[in-house]
Amino acid sequence: MKKLYTGFLADNELLFVGYSSRNNQYSKSIYQAFSNNGIKVYPYNTKENASYDIKVYKTLEELPKMPKAAFILLSRENTAKAVKQLADKGINKILFHSAKTADPAVIEECEKRGIETAIGCPLMLYGKGLHRFHGFLAGVK
């Protein structure tokens, strides 16, 4: 699978699947890094009764517009489920946060459905300081 590269999110909008229901700092940092780089983010989390600092969509039907790309920050089990759901909604690019959550079966499923995939923490490309250095070491460019 390809590493995250400049141009992967050329549409400048994406669905952020698994935005933290506890508003954790990591989710916020990723959301802000995308936004600061001109990428329109639609945060998505199906959890009921969660209170968010920002507008988070609970269903895909609520979205004002379905983007063509998605970033997944979920556990391994939930990633597999999410991929099927997203493919049905017409998503054609998926960025996985880590190889630990995107196992070969998930990647194969994406390939079958014609979904382009990449892997890498978005902060390595869109973040600042040490994150960019981490990206440099990891080959994200």
Next chain:
Amino acid sequence: MLRFPLIRTKWSNEHVMAALFVVLVLYHIPQWIVNPVGIVHFLLLIATGAFLDAIFSMIRYKRIWCCVSGVVTAAILSVMTGYVPLWGRIIGVVVALVLGKYIFGGTGKNIVNPAVTGLLFIILVFEVSFPIFESSYLLIPAILLSLPFLRIRPYAGIGYMLGMVAALLINNSLSMNHLISYGVIFFSCILLTDPVSVTKHPTIGAFLGLAAGFAALFFSKVPTVALCGILAVNLISYGVETFMIKEKNKALRNTLRIPKVVVGTERISCLDLTGEVMNNDFTDTKSGKEKEKNIKDSVCTGYSSELILSRIKANEVYGMGGAAFSTYQKIISVIQSKTNEKYMIINGVECDPGLVHDFYLLRHHNKEIIQGIDFILSCIPFMTVHLAVKDVGNLEYPEYVQIHKIPDFYPAGAERFLIQEVLSQNIAYNQKPAESGILVLNAQTILSVYEAVALNKKIQTRFLTVANLKEASAKVVKVKLGMKVHKVIEEVFPGSVNVFVGGGLMQSYLADEDTLIGKDVNFIATGEFPNYKESPQCLRCGNCSKNCPAGLKVDKIADLVDRRKMEAKNARKLQVMKCISCGSCSYSCLAGRNLSSKVVAAKEAIQV
């Protein structure tokens, strides 16, 4: 929605620590010239400090936060223990970080200075004696660069310095050589100004510093006394900070300066998105006095105070400064006030660093504003009418409106500070200025009074500032209430992704596609998110409390909120209701924490 200032101080804990580290390196130079192997020892010591800090950070926070504080601790130990074997110094660093810091919970939570803990351990095991430094001109850069660190705890630091100097004077050994070799500047500016070691209270800090500094060199000339003195100061300060909670209810003169982040060139024009025809046909063709006479004759004649008040009420004039409080209610409170001396203050201070529209209105809609003032004067016989601004240039107002230039501090435009500046009166936080006979209205509110009375127009439009923070530019825009925020920004700065909205740059929140312009909206902006990293490593620098215009102990409030121990009783004791939501604490926090949101959470604890 979570509110936060869109700008932050450029300084952070890491910057301060890195600067301190550079100074500590300079202190080593004379040692390294004599013994270059010392450089290797130094590198090993700081590697130990960084490694331990990283390990404990991983254990405690599940991620590595900046390890520069561990490195600084190791560097301080390295400066003072040049003749101790390397293994002893490494153990000293371990003791400093484990016993002095992490056993209590990590950075900012420790009750003793880690470096002093480590040094005391080394001194107990090995023989270390004064003088610490060889008197050398090579130390002058380090000494000079140490002085700015006095700013962190000035009273205690200067007290300590004076105490040491006094002891040297009494012992007849005051000389430049001794000042350098006994480390007077090193102790007072580097060791004692650690925020953990010394209380923020000026008098207590100065007294403790003086006593410890004097004892350090008067009774004994071994560093043990000096270090034990600092440890004693440290423990007393901890007690003072922990148990002295009650604050005096006084309005503080804040010294926080936040420069405008948007340029003023756009303040000469306005973009109208309401679809209405702009009613600004008072072109400058007549002399000031003639215009003034015409306005008075044409407007005030025929309007009784009952009619004026009824139109203000019926047309729903509200406070345009952000509070959105009913102007009718405010005027009635002033009328009903028992005081005979009533004052009116027009707030055109625009202290928020992102706003520009009041500047525009005071100059381009001054005729309507003057008429608005006259309408209010028809209802209430004020002793004096004041116009408070930061920039007095190009203001054309009649003589009965006294123009006040307000000093440039934030939040100078907050009602109570304005009253203090203009009328030298203190209004308690639980007291309403209107009930004391003081009517404070925003410049745009008075413009609304004019529209409501003279034009009998319901207040459904407003002026606000739309800013592009990346380009540092802003425009004055007239909008309708209920318009979509995203639509407005698209008209002014097309293609914006991050859209923020709020009462000003210092109290904004992220707008989504459905966010509408409400009565409290003064400001819309596009730009990058400010970098709130929410570091758990609060150094207890006290900037949040020092810059709080309400004098709140913000660090204590945030700590209780974080530990989920903020109950109504605690919140009342800490007087959280005094908070005016100015965002100064978030702006100035060196740990990058949005502290104002913690104070909001504390306020909610009272309301629950």
